[in-house]
Amino acid sequence: MRIKNTLNHLNKLIDYNPNLNEAQNNRLRQTPFKWVFDMTDHIKVSGPLLEExxxxxxxxxxxxxxxCKTVAFAPADVCIALGLQIVGTTVPVPLNDNIDCHVKSLFNGEDVTIDNIQQKLNVLNTEQDIEDFCRLYILFAFFALYFPKKSRNVTSVPFKLLDDLNLLETYNWGQAVYEDLVESINTAAAKYAQSGGDSGKKMILSGCSAILQLVEDLVPTEEDQQFDVVAEVIRQSEVMHTNDIDTDFDATAILRKQRILFDHNKTFRERIFMFVKDFKHMTTVYFVLM
Structure with a gap:
């Protein structure tokens, strides 16, 4: 079975990052999404890995x-992989709000698409409107990375919350991204089970599936590969299909890259550790004051 993801706009976002100036970088660093514009290398999600x-x-x-064990996938994994906080006010659902708001007004009634967002960003960059520029950049990140869907128009993102950039840090974005992805995994896994893994079928996995490549526990060690089931998975993954073109697929090399990707997130884990430490300190102070 061919598993496709909905991260096809992510590399467009990464390619746009070098265009950000210092003022825009400084403003974005004041939001929960301050690590998005540090992304410089294209990301490719492995279809065979998603299927497995x-x-x-x-x-x-x-x-x-x-x-013989189950490796839990928890909001903390999103926190480590993306640097998003997992405390705060719950992000309102459904994510796709139809309420008129400032961000939507920037499109003058036009459909909100990735192309339109990029065009508006270029205009705002010329006008040096930092606040609106950052609103649309985060909207771009919402649909390209955090809440991607198979849709031409930008949907299933909380437009209205972008009106006030200063309030973004009060929301539990890590939990929102986690729940959106888990809902998609539940649906896709059920369909996969029903199909019996039919190699002639295709399936779409929406949500931020790139996170799944950073779950370190799922990277087989040399010891793991001694088990027949793991060896069989690697054997069956010798060839992958990308855009209907056969491409040599080295499973061991892909898994090695996933471990490297996780190692690259060492600074994220250090930041999260400091965040947890500060949060515990705030909690202690709170109860002392009470």
Whole structure:
């Protein structure tokens, strides 16, 4: 079975990052999404890896079956992978609000698409309107990375919350991204099970599936590869199909890259550690004051 993702606009966002100036960078660093514009390398999600993860998904525990244990997939994984906080006010659902707001007014009634967002960003960049520029940049990130869907128009994102950039840090974005992805995994895993992994079928996995490549526990070690089931997975993944073109696929090399990607997030883990430490301190102070 061919598993496709909805991150086809992500590399457009990454390509746009070098265009950000110092003032825009400084303003974005004051939001919860301050690490997005640090992304410089294109990201490619492995279809065979996604298929293997779907086949191992436990919809009750919310984790992946590996050998005789289940590796939990939790909001903390989103926090580590994307640097998003997992405390704060719940992001209103459904994400696709139809309420008129300032951000939507910037499009003058036109459909909101990635192309339109990029055009507006170029105009705002010329006008040096930093606030509106950052609103649209984050909207771009919402649809390209955090809440991607198979749609031409930008949908399923909380437009109205972007009206006040200063309030963004009060929301639990990590939990929102996690729940959006888990809902998609649950649906896709159920369809995968029903199809029996039919190689002639295609399936779309929406949500921020790039996170799944950073779950370190799912990277087989040399010891893991001694198990027949793991060896069989690697054997069957010798060839992958991308855009209907056969491409040599080295599973070991891909898994090695995933480990490297996770290692690159070492600074994220250090930042998260400091965040947790500060949060515990704030909690202690709060109860002392009470």
């Amino acid at each position: 993860l779907l086949s191992r998904w436990d919809s009750i525990i919310h984790g992946f079956r590996v050998g």
